[in-house]
Amino acid sequence: MSAPRYDFTSHRLFVDSSLHQDARVDLDASQSNYLRNVLRLPDGAGLLTFNGRDGEWRARLSLSGRKIVSLIIQDLVRVQEPGCDLHYLFAPLKHARLDYMVQKAVEMGAGVLRPVFTRRAQAERVNLDRMRANAIEAAEQCGILTIPEIATSARLEALLSAWDASRLLIFCDENAPVRDPLEAMRDVASAEAGRPLAVLIGPEGGFDPQERAALLATPHVLRLSLGPRILRADTAAVAALALAQAALGDWRRRT
Incomplete structure (x- = not known):
């Protein structure tokens, strides 16, 4: 053994x-x-x-x-292993739910965590030091070797205007047509093979029409439904990151 x-x-x-x-x-x-x-x-x-x-x-x-x-x-x-090149982008939540979401994103392998302010975001500011403390705690408890980067916050419009077109952006949208999310990801797997990933979770009020249009106009984007039920943002984070890792990320690439 x-x-x-x-x-x-x-x-x-x-x-x-x-x-x-x-x-x-x-x-x-x-x-x-x-x-x-x-x-x-x-x-x-x-x-x-x-x-x-x-x-x-x-x-x-x-x-x-x-x-x-x-x-x-x-x-x-x-020995040190390279971190996962998976960016987790999220509309900030308040207090304990944000702490939970940060910890789960680290456990799911996110290499960069970036707060993204949208028009319907619940919180107007985020404590990056507190985010880092929660990321370290999750890494300590789960045997993780790499501490993810806690990136400075950005407005969604600014993020998209400077978007790296080499990275596949998966954005979860409750208004997307409902279909098997794993199937949707696998449909793009061959065309997008080898691209680094980013997962975006919006606020619980959803993206507004202009934000949704800007996202859909971004190169290499996948609009994803997480199923027939509406999920809270912290639950959606875990679901989306698990799907991304299983279909396109390091769960699939490792033996």
Whole structure:
């Protein structure tokens, strides 16, 4: 029996420092408090650490005095893998639902997360630092090596005017004709093979007619129905990303 790909028995921590054998990484106050006072890990405890660049390493906890907590980097456990070239574009939601959506997008393999403001968007601003914190938490919990880029927000009109025509844009539209979404994606698979992907989820009020017309005029676009039921935006995100990965993304390409 082959060894499991991931070690889910060890605590896992993201750090923004270079990782190599025998390196010493001093943790910030928040991480130190979490390991020492929340998890109550003792001096010498083992855990896994990663930085999104140098792979995953086994490390040993070093407690020096009351406040100083460090990691002593020991052995490379997994080499760094390239992230998935999948952009997830979304009309921002409020608070907890946005947190959930960010976490699920990371779990589904999104490599870039970009808030896109539409005319019917629920939120008028988004906290990018909070998005990054949620992305890191999801990566820590799910054995993911790469932290997705949290891109600056954009208006839909500006995004489309500067659109990279080499990327296939899948936009989910409740007004699209209802058909099997996997079949719809597979119909374009041969013509669009090898193109990087982007998935766009609009606001719960939907795209307005002018936005829909602008999307349909964009090169290499697929208008997609997610079935006969209307989904909340955070549910639609999970459904759309799963379909994209299954039909055109890295679920299909990996053995």
